[in-house]
Amino acid sequence: MPPACILFLSAQESIDLAAPELKPWPPRHMPRRSAPIRTLVACALLAAPVAAGATVIYRWVDENGRTHVSDVVPEKHKRSATRVDSGAYQVSPQRRQEAEERAAKENALADEAARRRAVAPPPVPGSAAPLPVATKRPAQAVTESADCPTWWRLFRESQECFGAFRTVGGGIQAEAFDKCNPIRSPEPKCGPFRP
Numbered sequence: 719m720p721p722a723c724i725l726f727l728s729a730q731e732s733i734d735l736a737a738p739e740l741k742p743w744p745p746r747h748m749p750r751r752s753a754p755i756r757t758l759v760a761c762a763l764l765a766a767p768v769a770a771g772a773t774v775i776y777r778w779v780d781e782n783g784r785t786h787v788s789d790v791v792p793e794k795h796k797r798s799a800t801r802v803d804s805g806a807y808q809v810s811p812q813r814r815q816e817a818e819e820r821a822a823k824e825n826a827l828a829d830e831a832a833r834r835r836a837v838a839p840p841p842v843p844g845s846a847a848p849l850p851v852a853t854k855r856p857a858q859a860v861t862e863s864a865d866c867p868t869w870w871r872l873f874r875e876s877q878e879c880f881g882a883f884r885t886v887g888g889g890i891q892a893e894a895f896d897k898c899n900p901i902r903s904p905e906p907k908c909g910p911f912r913p
Contacts, residue, residue, distance in 0.1 A: 773789050777800050855879040855897065856876055860872055860902075866908035870904050870908065872901045882894075883897075
């Protein structure tokens with residue numbers, strides 16, 4: 719029994735002896751059965767912090783291959799359970815201090831960044847670089863003076879662009895014409911493609 723419990727018992731006994739009129743409930747004519755229970759509860763509460771640091775932890779693997787870690791082991795796994803040193807997972811005072819210092823530095827950096835954002839002047843409209851304008855592919859159109867290799871190159875580029883918008887039935891989705899320039903086949907004028 720911890721020394722605090724012994725001290726508690728002796729203090730309770732001294733109260734009973736010194737001042738009988740200060741006794742708590744129950745009155746004298748009723749038996750005092752709850753006093754030992756209160757004493758045991760008080761001792762258990764005083765001993766709880768000591769026992770919490772000394773908890774024994776076990777590790778075992780069940781029939782499904784899952785690893786379990788607990789202070790309570792089921793009966794069927796008691797033979798295979800191994801005791802784990804819980805002290806190995808305690809944070810040392812030095813490591814705790816290092817973590818607190820790192821957290822303080824990160825908080826200071828975050829506060830500094832927030833302060834800079836609050837002090838920075840707002841951006842001037844129009845000062846940012848203009849967004850690129852989406853152009854259609856191919857960007858160049860075929861003219862009457864276009865030579866056959868250029869026309870074939872533009873036609874292939876147009877076909878590649880429209881290819882991404884082809885449907886299963888062979889049609890072309892409407893948004894394809896927002897991104898692609900249609901180029902007619904150069905075959906009637908230039909003949910079949912020759913690489």
